[in-house]
Amino acid sequence: MSAKAISEAKGKELLNKFLIGSVKNKFAVVKEDTDLESLTSQHSWLESEKLVCKPDQLIKRRGKLGLIKAGADINGIKEWLGNKLGKEFHIGACKGRLKNFIIEPFVQHQQNEEFYICIYSHRTADTILFHHEGGIDIGDVDAKAVKLEVPVGSNLTEDKIKSTLLTKAPDNSKECLTKFIVSLYTTYRDLHFTYLEINPLVFTGGKIYILDLAAKIDQTAEYLCKAKWGEVEFPPPFGRDALPEEAYIAELDAKSGASLKLTILNKSGRIWTMVAGGGASVIYADTICDLGGTSELANYGEYSGAPSEQQTYEYANTLLGLMTEQIHPDGKILIVGGGIANFTNVAATFKGIVRALREYQQKLIEGKVAIYVRRAGPNYQEGLRIMRELGNTLGVPIHVFGPETHMTSIVSMALGKKEIPQSPKQMHTTANFLLPTGGSPSSSRRESLSEVRTPSKTSSLSQVVTGDESGTRATRTLFTNRTKCIIWGMQQRAVQGMLDFDYVCSRKDPSVVAMIYPFTGDHKQKFYWGHKEILIPVYKSMSDAMGKHPTADVLVSFASLRSAYDSTVEVMSYPQIKTIAIIAEGIPENLTRQLIKIADERGVSIIGPATVGGVKPGCFKIGNTGGMLDNILASKLYRPGSVSYVSRSGGMSNELNNIISLNTNGVFEGVAIGGDIYPGTVFLDHIMRYQNEEDVKMIVVLGEVGGTEEYRIIQAIKDGQITKPIVAWCIGTCAKMFTSEVQFGHAGACANAEAETAVEKNKALKEVGCYVPTSFDELGQVIGDLYKKLVNDGVIVPQEEVPPPTVPMDFTWARELGLIRKPASFMTSICDERGQELLYAGIPITDIFKEDMGIGGVLSLLWFQRRLPRYATKFIEMCLMVTADHGPAVSGAHNTIVCARAGKDLVSSLASGLLTIGDRFGGALDAAAKQFSDAYESKLIPMEFVNQMRKEGKLIMGIGHRVKSINNPDKRVVILRDYAQKNFPSTPLLDYASEVEKITTSKKPNLILNVDGFIGVAFVDLLNNCGCFTREESKDFVDIGALNGLFVLGRSMGFIGHFLDQKRLKQGLYRHPWDDISYIMPETTGLMGTDTDNV
Template identity: 75%
Template sequence: MVAGGGASVIYADTICDMGGASELANYGEYSGAPSETQTYEYAKTLLSLMTSSSKHPDGKVLIIGGGIANFTNVAATFKGIVKALREYQQLLKDHQVKIYVRRAGPNYQEGLRVMREVGQTLGLPLEVFGPETHMTAIVGMALGKEQRVQRVTVPTASHHHTHTTANFLLPDSHDTPQNAPAKNLGSPLSSRKQSMEEGAAKASSTSSLFTNKTQAIVWGMQNRAVQGMLDFDHVCSRKTPSVVAMTYPLIGDHKQKFYWGHKEILVPIYKQMADAMNKHPEASVLVNFASLRSAYDSTMEALQFPQIKCIAIIAEGIPENKTREILRAAHEKGVSIIGPATVGGIKPGCLKIGNTGGMMDNILASKLYRPGSVAYVSRSGGMSNELNNIISHNTDGVFEGVAIGGDRYPGSTFMDHVLRYEAEPDVKIIIVLGEVGGREEYDICEGIRSGRITKRMVCWCIGTCASMFTSDVQFGHAGASANAENETAAAKNKALKLAGAAVPDSFNDLGDVIRDIYTELVGKGDIVEKPEVTPPTVPMDFNWARELGLIRKPASFMTSICDERGQELLYAGIPITDIFKDDLGIGGVLGLLWFQRRLPAYATKFIEMILMVTADHGPAVSGAHNTIVCARAGKDLVSSLTSGLLTIGDRFGGALDDAAKQFSEALDTGMIPMEFVNSMRKKGQLIMGIGHRVKSINNPDKRVQILKEYVKDSFPATPLLDYALEVEKITTSKKPNLILNVDGFVAVSMVDFLRNSGLFTREEATELIENGVLNGLFVLGRSMGFIGHYLDQRRLKQGLYRHPWDDISYVMPEQNM
């Protein structure tokens, strides 16, 4: 279960290289920041296949691997996998499944912590590793070929021990002081900073794509990527931001706030690309985040501006004929294209494209804030970040790295970048990570033989496992498929080795080969190690720090009924899909949002019946009247509805809460119905919920009859309703219209439900009533009627209402003549 197109191939390669081809059960990958639901479904599918087949006498192995993610939140994607592991816990035990995890990238620390915890909780044999361990080292452990190993790091001047936590660089008291000479080097620490500035100046006179003064325009509202580029600029000690503008046709001209170190800056955003180009003539790079549907048009438009020298196209899936048109136009204009289907590239000390290099903790850990001696070119964007990690652990770091993209027709080739690196004096080692499919690697072979390439080359083509499959395999990238024998990874690795490149036996050995060559060049004096410079600190964004659990802050609001943040809306913890699947209805949703309970069917139906019988009571009542008057005055729906709702109170519709309190108190204190009636008369108070202007004992309210019949048949107990009906006998004996009305009936019936359903304690039931939940039922039901009156008046096109003067009694005060 591997994340990333390139990484998935490499894991399959390593398994086959270690003799596990016959035991490899599947090939697949997930990438592109999948949601929790997506990873859950993917993991569930794999675990189902793993546990539905026959058991193996030696047990089974599950590898959850991946490179160092550039922008995927590792902890978020692991949630789906953890959910599937919990679901398949017993089956995994039955099949004796051992699990090995290796992952890194944004929030990987939390992701690995959760994985360790689930292994302990579920009692599963689960080993967890991060970026300190070579990506494929877990394969050897899983197959029993290697013991548990940690990465061996070459000791260089640049590898002082640096603690990093997310975006913070934390000082280490044991590190060499910044102003003191480094041990055994005899040169001041400022030499590396000086070399950075000299390197940038030198690059401007060569074929370098980027310098520390390069300016870029970003197409698309990719605020996170832009902030990442600006943070990289700051940690590289750039004097000015690399992103000078953004352009997006679906939004008007304005300015967007970003952080530049500790302070805030404004980056202009233009609706028209031409405006961005004209106002920023020094910008030479376009980072194009347009989707596959608009990437072609936006790139072709950018090619019309001579100032643009390099375009990075992030989108994948652009039609191949459109890609070829882009490449032809770019070639004619001398513009370098990185992509399509790329994460971009990075030049330490100068510029990073979009999300390349991942979060700040990875940039610091991989020493990407200053140039090293090793340059690389890769097809895979995810593996480019893994190369950053491998190179930083085995050499003095990266000089430049580019991911040309995994599509069949990349905008630039391996050879384009290798020749640029050949021309860079500070590049001493060049690494090429090729793959199965295509013939570009043979150009490198020819370049080595002809002498065009003289620097030390380390090459590896992924996809060696393809020969182990009985049918053609389309790997994660569109171009990763061999159409001839010489396009296989094995054939290209062999040719590169014969040409003179250093080719490891497998990807698992890539770091060792790089380290050996680096150590040799240092010994010869071809590489002079420079002391390390502590980079400027970059403050961590508040939201990210909180997600990592590094800080806490009292929330301004609290809610316990609804959560819209995840992949699915939750009502009181119940997913919206379950609400529809179980047909909870309006009553069920109200139960979740108002009572935080999943109510029984009889209760949800009763609530819906309440809403039905309280929906309207004609245009003459005060609330409907007010709504009609407002509607006829030309007011909008919300204003008209509000005017009607404001009339609800003790005299109109607001008697439910008080009725519930009065009847409950009388019953709870042991008063018999006659005592209750007499006590209310002595107090001079009305019994709320008793009485009706029209209905009487001889002309009963059909609404009450319907509700009474349902409650008596469905409720487990109705002590308060029975008490109220006894009160009604007394009051109607005095006056026929002093019946238990709808308000009173709903009030006492709801109290019976709250107290006798077994879902609430007596205290909880009392609190709900005191909080106004019963009046809420009337408000909700009557709102439907008020809205109906508003729509009715608009439909009838009724004009402004003016009350007739003959229906008004004008009583003027008498005047003394």
């Protein structure tokens, strides 16, 4: 969830800092462990003023509940707290402990001096509510308060406030209130509040006082507001204490590019879930509650966004630890569920789950746990296989199902509502169906893009309806089989998936014409078009990409949440782009609303943010939509059907592809508008396009709890704008069954009013004639029944199936599936960098550090002309050890080995390796030291430094690793970091770099401070603080390349080792194999001029 509630104390702290026009709030926070005596010594006003005390735990209507003590002295407050602090309190069906209180000075005033003000944000504007009579008896605010709308991008004026909001306010208060409201709104907008309510707001004695406050801020804006916000804690809803395990998962989530969420609802419950996907997790919770399992549901959570095996293991390990703490007499149920993944490697995540299950084997047996598994997506066959194999040895029953089984059927099986099939129906496709067969084309694999064409034989696949690409946004066809797009971001896997989809749809040419990546120079990337290799240009500049590809009208943006806004604004300055898909999740709400405003003004359709995209079978697919080709073929997405759908959830869109293909003739078009609270386009935008599309015969809508967009569909049906039959279901029906608020997987999945609940939406949709199932379990049946009716009525005429062309499997994916093997090009016996820890000749690097070598002392004398302290020489030795080698695959070692095998001498071979050291390999120490030092000395806070580098299009040197990540740390960096922190006098630059690392790893877990970057910043700390050098001398050593010298010297040991190793192994002359070289010859037509033979 992006909008999160903050404590009243934090809200008032922020207003104290930035708000002008009101009296600064004095307050003291009391917790269960607070010493009230020491508190009074810290806040002297507690003993001299009358006070107000109240709980600060997101409790509404505290005055009505008797939870405010007003006008008492400190002794009265202490006595009142003695009866409240730490005690259990009931609010309706919810109960919890009162453990956080806030004490403030009591403001003496009259009832007629109380006002009410509230600011909240929505899609097109910020709304300000004001009432001249505030306090606990205000009643129905929406009916009483005056409302002022401030459109997105507009400013609030004093005249507008006076003429709209303050017409009934006392004359003597209007001037002060006007200036206060202007300042309050400015602060609200600048600090990215999403909700701010003050009741009462008091004007007395010519001054304004803020008494009670409730607020929410946009958590995704942290990278913009960190310096202003400071440290922010988001308290849990009253009635649910945050467990350490929940905090641990939240920490993992913050450090990961994936999404990991866990909420414990009932620690003693017997039904536990571990579900992949934000939308799927809600549906599983719905189904459990629908089948009577509400009181036994133990948790809500989800993992998504392609978490690694290690991250999934940590998540599963935490969940199983909680699950097995208590034994239930009836045993427990673990549901490992999920939809059909678009890009998550199912086998990798399942390996993490299997590891955790094995570790808890005995406790699972003792707890009589039964496990039910349903999953599909990339490499799901391998994932299900290892899960079935685990079932043979784990000692508890494991029931495993794939896409042949309806997603939530395992819930009915687990709760005894449906029989468990002994041998589930298997899908016809398998992971290896893509391997070339005897019927595959035998043409050359390598051709230029200009030669790319599908087989000349035409088929019905290529006769897809192209649609009208002109017209207004409401009627314009977004995608046709001629659509050309540009990709923002270096996403080779997604691009290859799009090209494979194009090929299997029998498009004449690829849909992707260019890529934009501002962090490198212009170049070309190699991809496959069927069996052939093609080149797609990559541009640093967007203007170059647009200018050279004027027919491209779609942009798919894989920009990060920090880059997405600026890059999208730039994209919309080019009129040729009509559709933009924004994949990133976590763009601040204010920025998203700005994008929507600009897009509306320029007639651009935005799909997303926080989406996987969409698909139009036979025409075009966005990024990773639809998953791998086995799922695309199984769901018949290579040719159009008669059903169009729109969903919020990207993961559930793939599940809809499967459900629709199993029950109808397939999908005509499907769009996932995105899970953020403000999607760029809404349900109705796409439904109206489907209404105007002749080949769409029925529509499926998958809505969710929160928001009111479904009511716009209802109104359009009432107005006669929508006449085609709609099957609709809103997920999140379980929300009303929980006693405390639960934030589901999507930012927008949170009801703020009764009408926004899924139950009310489903009821309203059914009342206007939509086909609404009783649960998600029945969605496929309802879709199938409507389809059969339309076929019987002659509305839909099923077409004959045409087999799509075959597409070969990628080498890397085939190797991962174990379908092929490749002989190694090199042999080595001195270094292995593949495991958890670097090995030199089989000895772990940590063992090597146990020996006391004196080379550091020698080096300090030769290089620095000083005898450095022992901790400094030890650190130098450690730097040389960890830089000595990193395997035979890097460029320097590769050169040394090739020279050695050619019979060259040691010096020549070593030189060939050393000459490869530079900015791209090994030479980042100096650059990292200079970059971080300049930022630190310029007093840029880490967030400003990261933002500045992004705006300048520069990489942060010393950040990033191919293999290691924040969750799988580089042991070399861990060792050096521990030593430096324990032994150096101080490490200010290292501490600064560590704060930068926290920011970069929150974007992508492998953007860690690598060994080059660590040595660079740590050595600057050593030079500056060891007491042996002046600042000028330290700077000179960095400028002349001393730090890179550490790498050159250290790596020379490894290069010499490789030379000796090849000689000892008597390796012969190396020649690179032809099949590992791509021969791309230029076209020869016209290059030779006139045929001179005929002159």
